[in-house]
Amino acid sequence: MSTGVLYVMSTVVSGLIKIGKTTTDRFDGRMYILEHNGYNNVTGLQRRFAIEVEDYDEKERMLDDIFSKARVPGSELFALDINLVIELLASFEGHQIYPKSSTESKSKVFDDAAKNHQEHTDIQSIPEGTYYLDRKRPPLHVEMVVEDGTLTIHAGQRVAEHDNDNVGDRTRELRRSNVDNNGTVRADVHFSSPSQAGEFATGHSCNGWAQWKTADGQAIDVFRTRQNSSPQSLQ
Incomplete structure (x- = not known):
């Protein structure tokens, strides 16, 4: 062979x-x-x-x-x-x-x-639509749009002005490139996961599946498939 x-x-x-x-x-x-x-x-x-x-x-x-x-x-x-x-x-x-x-x-x-x-x-598995991340202190309201399997925070929204040390390098780079000093998002930003979008919005480590919610307050975790199959070793 x-x-x-x-x-x-x-x-x-x-x-x-x-x-x-x-x-x-x-x-x-x-x-x-x-x-x-x-x-x-x-x-x-x-x-x-x-x-x-x-x-x-x-x-x-x-x-x-x-x-x-x-x-x-x-x-x-x-x-x-x-x-x-x-x-x-x-x-x-x-x-x-x-x-x-x-x-x-x-x-x-x-x-x-x-x-x-x-x-x-x-x-x-997340239905197309708009999802929300809200925080009371300091106040924060961010919208994430899901369309064709793409997660997007659109330009013009306000996110946290600062980030801390537990934010991933990729998210920190996205914030540096796309967020003004006052927290305004300059351009549409696409994300690989709800947690990355949550990190971008809050400036700190975030379980996006729990933090992004529907209009009626349900966490998007309810949409997960929770399948754990994996291929067997192939000889």
Whole structure:
């Protein structure tokens, strides 16, 4: 059986990913070309996970069959949640090439991908509409719009003026780039989870599933699917 690398990459287009294969000795070169030149008129490719496996040609064909309905015709691009693909690849028997296993183990990659995919699934279950985060002291009222599975806080709203140390780096960057000194949001901001949107609004760590509420006061946690299935190890 031939040995080679299966990999998955994100692109500049949200929800569009690339799944591919290469020989082990060509992996770094292939990543360099794709990350610098793009693929099939799509730019912004970034490696996210890669694993060296036996019989990689057959396993790639299996991936193509599994995700055939999400494939962009005539390409290696797929309209998929990347966490689902990472979760599946990390379940294969093989040697993790990227991220380097000394930095992030295959089991941790699998667990994180499973968690992120579940979060993505849960977000799709939130009905489209407007949800509210309110705080009495200091006063705060922020609206989050859910449309086509995207969570957005629109420009012109007022959020907390300051953030504290327990805010994630990505959220802090979003606040620095999009919030004026008086707390006014300068441009529409999109979020990967209700908790990230809650952090952005309040300036501190936040369980968004509990804090964002419907117009009648129900926490959006009621919409979660709460499914905990994961793929079995594939030989």
